[in-house]
Amino acid sequence: MTEKTRPSAGETAPAGEISPEKRLEIYRLQVLLRQAEQRAYDLFLQNKIKGTSHLSLGQEAVAAGAAAAMRPGDLSFCTYRGHAHTLARGVPVEKVLGELMGRDNGLMRGKGGSMHLTSVEHGVMGSYAIVGAHLPIACGAAWRAQYKGDSDVSVCFFGDGATNIGAFHEALNFAACRKLPVVFVCENNLYMEYTPIAEVTAVKHPGADRAGAYGLERIVIDGNDADIVYLTMSKAFARARAGEGPSLIECLTYRHSGHSRADPAKYRPPGELDKWKERDPVSIYRKRLEAQGVPGATLNAIDAEVRRLVDDATQACEAAPSTSEDILFTDVYADGGCSWRN
């Protein structure tokens, strides 16, 4: 294992207290993301979900820690690997699985699919499948909040691969110049699709090592530790709400599965996955809570409650009808239809 791909404990260690209730919320969120995405994977294997899918298994601490630090009104901008971030904002599992399965009960009734999960009522302002496109878009939403004097923060999640595309740099510069209330969260899972990010990037830390170019603090954290994510995000939110501008947070993490459903991830060196699984975010969080005196029965009850929820959602989706054909031509234009001529 090279130095660059070794599981890292991060470099930035934020201080702060987390209440027992908040810790249980963060635990439950991680369990929910884990179980919902494992279910999505199982449904793929059963051919009940078609198309593609990009899972965040192994990266739950980022989505859970970040969402736990957000307030209603804060806006999430996600990538095609966006199931976890969508669920973490409170979007029902049934809506997400239904969308993946192309059912009428889906979040967008099947018109978007896995890579475009959006739920405005939950502050999930979209999942974007063109790498980097949503960083400027998140800036625009932050610009609106600044213009209106609102305290909402835009949060933009993206992978390590996005740091090498032009929109990343345009967005960072734009946000820093205008002191926009936006938090950029780079989930560095070490692989840009099938290629190790270190092989194609001029700096060691694809996000954090670019921060200085835009006058921002260099922040590299252990993205498998939800407490560290939560505390770091909380600090970044406070900074954004105080009008002090954007933050760029690089979270070191690892995806347990391949890039997408088509990828068995054979390019990874032997032992690397096992090494990272020793630092599985859900397991280490559970051990931490137990060490802090939370009874195992309490945690088991959370696990069981989430299991029931995911099972119920799955059953509801399997029973739901396919998306109705009458929406094929709707919502291209604001008049509700698709006519472009008289």
Place this chain on the structure above:
Amino acid sequence: MAQLTYREAVARGIAQEMARDENVVLLGEDVAKAGGVFKATVGLFEQFGPKRVLDTPISEQAILGAAMGAAMTGLKPIAEIMFADFLGVCYDYIANEFPKTRYMTNGQVSCPLVVRCGNGGGARFGAQHSQSVENWCMQFPGLKVVSPSSPVDVIGLLAAAVRDPDPVVFLEHKSLYAVKGEVPDGEILDTLGTAKILRPGGDATILALGMMVPRSLQAAEALQERHGISCEVIDVRSLVPLDTQCILGSVARTGRVFTVEENPRQLGWGSELVSIIADEAFYDLDGPAVRITTPNIPLPAADALEDLAIPSVDRIVEMIRRSLTA
């Protein structure tokens, strides 16, 4: 009533909308303090201040992306992409983001924004600052495309674009910025998706856009005077939505149709219009539909060459005369 240049009309149209609605904001390169490289936004920074009129870096993706994020959450941004050619460096937003968001989100998200660009040739700027890019934009379901040819239409269509709940690409013609026209006092509001018959005629229909509109009007004048041919000149104005009824109605009256397009021939906007006419008005035609276009070449810089490439009044006259008298 006042005489305004086309570029003054742009600023007046934006000012009209910014004064009406505090959610209307303007951003782009050099649009604020400098008043725009084409001087089409002069005075807006002074009138509305730095909060609503933003100078941006040369970051076209940031400009369009920020406009989209702001539009999705409640503002009505007008984003300037200085030369329409530069849409090439932020095409993702034109192609993938603006037009598809409403559909993909099952109607949850809308993008009510306007992208203004300096479009077209005639200024000797060469192949990367002179293109007519209507067909770059009109192919995406969900996006609207407008191109005015006169100062009064600039104001009315710009106001309509700003108030429209869908994303609109607003193509201003660079070589028309200095052209003057009568503009009434008070608020001006036009309607997207409406073509205008600028000159009635019975022998042939000419469909034109942007700088090709004044050239087509001159050609129609010459055809009448020199050859006794009466042409109806239609300013298409809005490619999406398209006023098909106006166009088909004219074709039914005249029996012949010519498109005058500044874009290179291959897949120019006229090809779609001619296709519609072939489908729906074939039996009204007394002869082939003819497209008068720039040839399939990048635009050259030298004046002699550029003038040869873009349809001129003489070329329009000659092609219509030959076609009708053949």
